[in-house]
Amino acid sequence: MVENDALTFGELLERHERExxxxxIRLSGQRAxxxxxxxxxFLAAFRAWPPPRRGNERAWLYxxxxxxxxxxxxxxxxxxxxxxDLALAAPQRDDVTLLDLAGAIEHLPAGQRAAxxxxxxxxxxxxxxxxxxxxxxxxxxxxxxxxxxxxxxxxA
Amino acid sequence: MKMTMDVALMDARERLLSRAKREGLTTVGYDLLPxxxxxxxxxxxxxxxxxxxxxxxxxxxxxxxLVRVYGPGIVPDHRRSSALARELDQYFNGKRQTFDIAFDLxxxxxxxxxxxxxxxxxxxxxxxxYGAIAKRAGNAKASRAAGGALNQNPIPIVVPCHRVVxxxxxxxxxxGGLDTKRQLLGIEGAxxxxxx
Numbered sequence: 001m002v003e004n005d006a007l008t009f010g011e012l013l014e015r016h017e018r019e020x021x022x023x024x025i026r027l028s029g030q031r032a033x034x035x036x037x038x039x040x041x042f043l044a045a046f047r048a049w050p051p052p053r054r055g056n057e058r059a060w061l062y063x064x065x066x067x068x069x070x071x072x073x074x075x076x077x078x079x080x081x082x083x084x085d086l087a088l089a090a091p092q093r094d095d096v097t098l099l100d101l102a103g104a105i106e107h108l109p110a111g112q113r114a115a116x117x118x119x120x121x122x123x124x125x126x127x128x129x130x131x132x133x134x135x136x137x138x139x140x141x142x143x144x145x146x147x148x149x150x151x152x153x154x155x156a
Numbered sequence: 157m158k159m160t161m162d163v164a165l166m167d168a169r170e171r172l173l174s175r176a177k178r179e180g181l182t183t184v185g186y187d188l189l190p191x192x193x194x195x196x197x198x199x200x201x202x203x204x205x206x207x208x209x210x211x212x213x214x215x216x217x218x219x220x221x222l223v224r225v226y227g228p229g230i231v232p233d234h235r236r237s238s239a240l241a242r243e244l245d246q247y248f249n250g251k252r253q254t255f256d257i258a259f260d261l262x263x264x265x266x267x268x269x270x271x272x273x274x275x276x277x278x279x280x281x282x283x284x285x286y287g288a289i290a291k292r293a294g295n296a297k298a299s300r301a302a303g304g305a306l307n308q309n310p311i312p313i314v315v316p317c318h319r320v321v322x323x324x325x326x327x328x329x330x331x332g333g334l335d336t337k338r339q340l341l342g343i344e345g346a347x348x349x350x351x352x
Contacts, residue, residue: 007223008230009176010186013169021165035168042172046181049228 005054009046016061017042019122023062026117027069037072041065062118062132070110108147115140116147173231183226185233188212189241192248193336200236201226204258207310208240210332218310225263244313250343253280255314264310270294271305278319281344285323307331313340 006012020041024034041064048064051057108116111133118124118132129140176182184206186199197214199207199222206225207218214222222230239257246252259276261269274292278284290302306317312332318340322328330337 007219008228009182010231013172013231017169018161018165021168022161031164035164035171038165038168039172039175043175043179043181046176046229047179 005051006057009042009049012045012051012057012061013042016058019058020061020065023065023117023122024069026121027065027114028072033072037065037069040068044068056128056131059124059128059131062122062124062128063134066114066118066132067134069114073110108150112143112147112150115143116151119144120148169232173233176229176231181229182231182233183229184222184231185236186214186230187232187234187237187241189237189244191244193332193339196244198237198240199230200233200240201260201262203260203262205240205311205314206260206262208312208314209310210312210336221263221310240314247313248343253344257314259311259314261310261315264308265305267293267295267298267301268305268308271302272309272311272315272317275306275309275317275320276315278316280316281346283319283321283325283341283346286320286328287323289320303329316340319344319346 006015017038021034021038024037024041025031028034028037041061044064045051045061051060115129115133118129119126124132126137126140126144129144130137133140133143135143173182184199184201186197186207189196189198194210195212197207197209197212198205199214201222206222207214209215209218219230243252243255243257247255261272264272270293271289274289275284277292286299286303286306287296289306290296290298293302293305295301302320306320307329309315309317309331312318318330318332318337327334327337
């Protein structure tokens with residue numbers, strides 16, 4: 001077993017919930033939807049315990065959250081981002097503005113939105129993004145790049 | 157902004173943990189309790205208090221014992237710790253001499269369990285010796301092993317291993333530090349052990 005892997009649900013939660021909650025807000029754009037997504041993600045993780053990728057439970061959680069967000073959107077069809085809710089999770093360390101985010105949320109399909117947020121807001125590396133999106137690293141780069149193009153076009 | 161996020165997250169966590177509990181995914185609740193001896197990390201199992209640890213995080217061996225017995229469903233839970241918190245508070249304020257709350261020694265060896273059960277019977281305000289405890293645990297010659305078992309006591313204070321001293325009355329040792337042992341005996345008025 002990899003040292004530092006969470007032994008308990010509590011450890012998993014305390015280590016990653018803040019980041020995953022912020023991701024859920026950024027992905028869904030709504031606090032209520034984000035809370036559901038956060039709950040569904042961790043419940044699914046508890047049910048599927050132990051993490052299949054020892055040493056990379058963070059990417060595993062992102063993968064669960066991303067898949068759930070995409071499923072949810074397929075069912076719900078339309079998402080209207082609430083800018084105030086987005087502000088809850090305003091990124092503090094990069095140059096992505098709320099406007100960019102809102103644009104991304106409104107214009108990107110769920111898979112590309114996840115790629116964009118994982119890279120540009122959550123700051124994940126491509127290895128982890130590939131795990132989260134269940135694709136190759138190359139495909140992850142392509143999706144982020146495609147998403148970026150669309151975001152730039154959307155806010156231009 | 158950070159506050160708002162924290163509040164939203166706390167709400168979401170409460171609801172998540174209720175759902176996990178309803179699904180039977182959680183087993184043990186833990187919490188961090190303030191005390192005059194510093195923060196205590198405590199865990200409550202279905203059978204009672206399973207861990208009281210001096211410090212903000214349990215030791216890996218304590219956590220492994222809980223996981224071995226109860227699986228990974230060990231989660232933060234303020235509500236479950238409230239009875240213990242109240243009794244500890246009363247104890248530290250001189251308003252309680254015995255703990256009513258059940259304790260849980262699951263996962264320990266039979267010898268450790270006998271040593272700790274014998275220790276739990278030492279009355280408030282008095283002390284016993286490692287030899288006497290070893291004898292009560294069924295092996296009069298095992299005072300050193302009894303010391304080892306007491307050093308690994310997962311539930312100090314409630315199982316009062318601080319009341320066990322050397323045959324000369326010396327404090328000898330305590331997992332929470334000798335100062336802590338002295339303070340606990342001080343609360344109980346059992347200061348005789350320090351004189352020699």
